[in-house]
Amino acid sequence: MSEPRTPRGPLLFAALPAVRPRRDCVPWPRLLVEAARTAERAGIDALVVESRAALSEPALEPVVVLAGLAPRTYRIGLVAELPATRPLPEGTARELASLDAMSEGRAGCLLREGSAGPSWHGPSWRGPRPVVLTSSAAGHTVTGPGLSLDVLTPAPGTPAPGETVTDQVAAALARTRAHTRSDGLFLRFPDGPEALLRFSVESLPLLRERGLLPAARLSPLGLRERLTVAA
DSSP: OOOOOOTTOOEEEEEEESBOOSSOSSOHHHHHHHHHHHHHHHTOOEEEEESOOOTTSOBOOHHHHHHHHGGGOSSSEEEEEOOSOSSOOTTHHHHHHHHHHHTTSOEEEEEETTOOOOOOOSTTOSSOOOEEEEEOTTSSEEEETTEEEEEEOOBTTBSSTTOOHHHHHHHHHHHHHHOTTOOEEEEEOTTOHHHHHHIIIIIHHHHHHTTSSOSOOOOOOOHHHHHHHHO
């Protein structure tokens, strides 16, 4: 049985922490919306809001953050990381169902390996379920239905001094071409929306110039359908 591949080029998922900085030069909601819409236009396939956050910062609820982005975006997938609690709150499935409805099929959730997922039973689910992704215990890969993504946290100067974010992502994309089990990258931006905005504007065009990425995919398909096409 052959491993799933992505004929139209590698998938790119971008992950942000659900944290609102205490002090902002630009109001944080406006910056988040700008980052999400810019990433969408640049061809990022999905935005993931992670539930893990530094205790020193005000943590927000990922599903609520993504619900605010749903009417302001049109194609980017909206994936909420769920807390590693057993069992999950009863309302989790309803919240995800609502996000999926508000985003016209673009919702998904991210679980840690070994964590229990939301209950799909009951009246909350009358149609297809949101995409369910799982982060490996070591945190090196994120998998889903017919999907495997390599996790990367790009930062200037790491791991090699002087290496740019573009260089790091370029090297990772080159590895995905040689690794038949990889369908793309799960890029973490712990510094928040500004880092994602900068990556979308500065790095993605350079990666396309280097021939490592195809032209931006701008299809308004739901996340489920887009992953099916990609696989």
